[in-house]
Amino acid sequence: MADRNPGCDLDLGWVNNVRINLPSVKRRAETLGTKRTVKKQWQAAWLLRAVTCIDLTTLSGDDTNANVQRLCHKAAHPVRDDIIEALGMGDAGITCGAVCVYPGRVNGAVKTLKKIGADIPVAAVATGFPSGQYHLRTRLEEIKLTVADGANEIDIVINREMALTGNWQGLYEELKAMREACGNAHLKAILAVGELGSMTNVYKASLVAMMAGADFIKTSTGKEGVNATIPIGIVMCRAIREYHERTGYKVGFKPAGGIRTAKDALVWLILIKEELGDEWLHNHMFRIGASGLLADIERQLFHYVYGRYAAVSELPMA
Numbered sequence: 001m002a003d004r005n006p007g008c009d010l011d012l013g014w015v016n017n018v019r020i021n022l023p024s025v026k027r028r029a030e031t032l033g034t035k036r037t038v039k040k041q042w043q044a045a046w047l048l049r050a051v052t053c054i055d056l057t058t059l060s061g062d063d064t065n066a067n068v069q070r071l072c073h074k075a076a077h078p079v080r081d082d083i084i085e086a087l088g089m090g091d092a093g094i095t096c097g098a099v100c101v102y103p104g105r106v107n108g109a110v111k112t113l114k115k116i117g118a119d120i121p122v123a124a125v126a127t128g129f130p131s132g133q134y135h136l137r138t139r140l141e142e143i144k145l146t147v148a149d150g151a152n153e154i155d156i157v158i159n160r161e162m163a164l165t166g167n168w169q170g171l172y173e174e175l176k177a178m179r180e181a182c183g184n185a186h187l188k189a190i191l192a193v194g195e196l197g198s199m200t201n202v203y204k205a206s207l208v209a210m211m212a213g214a215d216f217i218k219t220s221t222g223k224e225g226v227n228a229t230i231p232i233g234i235v236m237c238r239a240i241r242e243y244h245e246r247t248g249y250k251v252g253f254k255p256a257g258g259i260r261t262a263k264d265a266l267v268w269l270i271l272i273k274e275e276l277g278d279e280w281l282h283n284h285m286f287r288i289g290a291s292g293l294l295a296d297i298e299r300q301l302f303h304y305v306y307g308r309y310a311a312v313s314e315l316p317m318a
């Protein structure tokens, strides 16, 4: 990952003066979805880039050590060798950006990745994911236990009540405490945008999370009714851009929730390129949190190389 974001003092004047130009966001989102495309000859390379940015995720109540082991193998070897060779990327060591699991599965993931010699970070959701409706003390303890189990990145959920009531000071203080509990692990702040009520709140919560030292801001848990949408992505990227312009610190971005198709992945990459620039087009600054995206990217890459879609049996284990 990139250098840590040290954060800064809470600037309430900055936060309270946020105004969002919704028509401009809407126009931008429409153009991105329909008019901006990646030229056909570059699509496979862009899709491989997307693979390297995936936080390959399993967040289910019935997760077991066995399915987390499979997830780790898949993250270490996400695309068939013959396809990577055919695309001239044989030496690139293509892996996913991270695996993302519940705290109780971190230990198993760390052991598996070590056993197979894969240098891939383990990201863990914490702080009472997905609702966050727990005492601060237990939320902080959960971070510490998860870091002690070997997680390199902690995807925390923010306190939605504080955001909805404009208690930015309270939110900032909670996030500072979480950042401290993470120690050397990177903090990714999940805003749960579908529960924040307005785009203005999304922008303000993005700023407060970054001021408190979040290394990444992430749209959603994947469990809300509305998750990663393009207009919300534009608003968050603009907050990241403004924070960078005003403080000099670069914060990463992670859309998550409901991203399922190769086409979705390309639209997100275009958004990042246009709103934040090429420096963000790497997995130290950009991740896609997804449980079901990789299979569609594999299918598209297979089609690109062999001119037909693969049968399920021809793809590596899902």
Ligand SMILES: O=C[C@H](O)COP(=O)(O)O
Pocket: 057, 059, 100, 220, 221, 222, 223, 256, 257, 258, 259, 289, 290, 291, 292, 293
């Ligand atoms: O953080 C990642 C999300 O929970 C993944 O959501 P998804 O299962 O809709 O891809």
